[in-house]
Amino acid sequence: MKPKFNRFFRKSILELNPYKSAREEYKNEGREMILLDANENPFQSSFNRYPDPMQVDLKSKIATWKNVRSEQVYLSNGSDEFISQIIIAFCEPGEDHIMIVPPTFGMYKVSALTYGVQVKEIPLILNFQLDTNAILQAANEKSKIIFIPTPNNPTANSFDAAEIEIIIKNFSGLVVLDEAYIEFTDNPSFIEMLEKYSNLIVCQTFSKAQGMAGARLGMAFAHPELINYINRIKAPYNLNSLTINAAINRLNEQDQVQNQVDFMIKERKRIISDLNQINFIKTIYPSDANFIMVLVDNSSLRYQQLLDHNIVVRNSSKNFGCKNTLRISLGLKKENDALIKALYNIENQ
Ligand SMILES: Cc1ncc(COP(=O)(O)O)c(C=O)c1O
CATH class of the missing domain: 3.40.640.10 (Type I PLP-dependent aspartate aminotransferase-like (Major domain))
Incomplete structure (x- = not known):
């Protein structure tokens, strides 16, 4: 049976005469046109x-x-x-x-x-x-x-x-x-x-x-x-x-994209295992993305301390149910290394 869409549509939009740009008004059929x-x-x-x-x-x-x-x-x-x-x-x-x-x-x-x-x-x-x-x-x-x-x-x-x-x-x-x-x-x-x-x-x-x-x-x-x-x-x-x-x-360039994705997925695993060693990180949530959300003891403090180490993460605490969380994107290997090093420094300072 053919699906019915009318219930989704707004009358005012069905009634309007959509704008047609100049290039939609003719078919050039491969000819060179002036x-x-x-x-x-x-x-x-x-x-x-x-x-x-x-x-x-x-x-x-x-x-x-x-x-x-x-x-x-x-x-x-x-x-x-x-x-x-x-x-x-x-x-x-x-x-x-x-x-x-x-x-x-x-x-x-x-x-x-x-x-x-x-x-x-x-x-x-x-x-x-x-x-x-x-x-x-x-x-x-x-x-x-x-x-x-x-x-x-x-x-x-x-x-x-x-x-x-x-x-x-x-x-x-x-x-x-x-x-x-x-x-x-x-x-x-x-x-x-x-x-x-x-x-x-x-x-x-x-x-x-x-x-x-x-x-x-x-x-x-x-x-x-x-x-x-x-x-x-x-x-x-x-x-x-x-x-x-x-x-x-x-x-x-999809081979290159796939290599980059594979790299990020591998880094995700490595970074999660490193984050596990940091005591002020209380929970590392499972990730299917190119970022990881973590629960920390004090997100404002840890966010600021990372900024002091020239690292910008996202303080995701204002989201519903995400108090004291940080959202961390995966970067290049050296950037991820810098993140982990900074977290160790912060922990030991
Ligand atoms: C779930 C989700 N949808 C959409 C977007 C925005 O995508 P775009 O850059 O294509 O506007 C984002 C960006 O962070 C996102 O996280």
């Missing part, structure tokens, strides 16, 4: 022309890489942009809400509140896992989106896949699985489930394992009808030419 349609400067430089608004070439390469169809791909100026776009696309301000599962990535709440959309928070339970029953009980017809980052930030663990699937099956809104750190886990991506669940959106990013945080490129994967609908509110040229070209090049 471009007098977009008020550009005709003198050639690397950037005198607007980028491809629909990023056809990059999307097709990403689709092949992820084993989906191009129509299932949406590209954004980082996942951050996608998060705000889907809140605008699916939530009626002042009426609908999103659901989040704290401690969680901060941008879901900030984006929602920015657009006048309320936020329902269902905290994680033991071992930072999802409270599936509480989520489903708290959800109602105004719950338009639930954001589930797995592996989670700041806690670094993955959520139980069976629990996620129960939520996807029973949640009446859209389930956004944010797989920003998917490359660092052995768990399969939920992209594989897209054909099975039409209310599922998976997002990934070039900012973490792909090593392109500065270029700003997020990827979202969903049913083509959802992607089409989100395209209605897309900024015409949301990806710039530099980013598009850099990403195409990066796709040809």
Whole structure:
């Protein structure tokens, strides 16, 4: 049976006449055209022309890489942009809400509140896992989106896949699985489930394992009808030419990316065993990501002491249930060595 999407869509967005950029109004079919349609400067430089608004070439390469169809791909100026776009696309301000599962990535709440959309928070339970029953009980017809980052930030663990699937099956809104750190886990991506669940959106990013945080490129994967609908509110040229070209090049460097990921996973194991030797670190939480969250005796003190050793970590204490925690990213070998040395120094000072 064909999935029905109308219940997700906002009337005002269905009714608007989406902006069409100059380059979308004709098909060039490989011919050399004289471009007098977009008020550009005709003198050639690397950037005198607007980028491809629909990023056809990059999307097709990403689709092949992820084993989906191009129509299932949406590209954004980082996942951050996608998060705000889907809140605008699916939530009626002042009426609908999103659901989040704290401690969680901060941008879901900030984006929602920015657009006048309320936020329902269902905290994680033991071992930072999802409270599936509480989520489903708290959800109602105004719950338009639930954001589930797995592996989670700041806690670094993955959520139980069976629990996620129960939520996807029973949640009446859209389930956004944010797989920003998917490359660092052995768990399969939920992209594989897209054909099975039409209310599922998976997002990934070039900012973490792909090593392109500065270029700003997020990827979202969903049913083509959802992607089409989100395209209605897309900024015409949301990806710039530099980013598009850099990403195409990066796709040809996946051996290098894999080596870097393998290195970080190995370092994760080594650093965890070194952190275990530090007495003021009380708990090291399991990590499926390129960072580790630890519980310390006094996070403000230890954060400041690390700063005094020229090392910046994240004081994650303000997150729900994360009092006295620090979130530590994995660095280069010499940077990780410096971290461990600093922690020993601090312990013995
Ligand atoms: C779970 C999660 N999602 C999304 C993002 C943002 O990704 P991007 O850099 O693509 O905007 C982050 C960044 O830290 C993150 O931790």
